[in-house]
Amino acid sequence: MPKKRIATSHIFIYILLGIGAIVMIVPFLWSILTSFKTLSESLEFPPKLFPADWSFKNYTDVWHALPFPYFFWNTFVMIAVRVVVSTALCALAGFAFARIRFKGSNILFLLVLLPMMIPGQVYILPQYLLVSDMGLANTVTALIIPGIASAFGTFLMRQFFMSVPDELEEAATLDGCNTVQIFFKIMLPLAKAPLTSLAIFTSLFAWKDLMWPLIVNMSPEKMPLSSGLALLQGQYTTNYPQLMAGSVIATIPMVILFIIFQKKFVQGVASTGSKN
Secondary structure (H helix, E strand, O other): OHHHHHHHHHHHHHHHHHHHHHHHHHHHHHHHHHOOOOHHHHOOOOOOOOOOOOOOHHHHHHHHHOOHHHHHHHHHHHHHHHHHHHHHHHHHHHHHHHHOOOOOHHHHHHHHHHHHHOOHHHHHHHHHHHHHHOOOOOOHHHHHHHHOOOHHHHHHHHHHHHHOOHHHHHHHHHOOOOHHHHHHHHHHHHOHHHHHHHHHHHHHHHHHOOHHHHHHOOOHHHOOHHHHHHHHEOOOOEOHHHHHHHHHHHHHHHHHHHHHOHHHHHHHHHHOOOOO
16 A cells, blocks of 8 residues: 555656646747747737748848857856856855854854845846946946855855765864865865856856846947847837747757756755755
8 A cells, every 4th residue: 555655646746747847848849939930920819839831040030130159259258257256256155154163154154145035136226336336337247247256156065065074074184184175175076066056057047147237238249148139129029030049049058058967967956955
């Protein structure tokens, strides 16, 4: 009887997961199919699932209509700098909060987490005024600065470093290692999986960030992909097939990145909640 109950519960869970997967996949598949339709087909009611004539015209039109090389380059620079700086800062901060005992560490950690509890719209105006006063408005640098410090990344790395057994640190101390050596020689090599997860999260957050790039950059040559695609939206009408084609082009790199690092990503998230 117990085995039968477990099997039944597993089937129920699989059904729920399957429904959830369908709900999440359908919009993505719809955008792909719409990218091959004509404008008139995309506005038909009731809507048709498949296009009458499969054509890549929308892809070629949107590629020539927008400066995609600039978009990709700006996005690459933004993500590369954010990933390198953010992972380094979050690893250092997470290690300090998890392994170094100092007065007021818990209070300071709560202050670090405070931005996660406040909607980004609350501080986006002061953030823009600060960037503007620094003379960085309408530059790629303005896209990078808000993402180099991450409360979520600090929390993720702190949870991982807290899961590392104390015996490893004690053994390293007995061997004559100081705090800096323990971090670089012991902790950092163990943190490859969560660091990879953090890098993917940082890339994803930067890739889909829309509001900040729209506010801080007005020149198409300085825009990333997210805000660049907004140029396809007209004041009175929007060519949805071209917009979907541009969205598919913008999605492909992140899908490839996730497929390549999927195993490391899952390991990193799982390792932050278990004691080794």
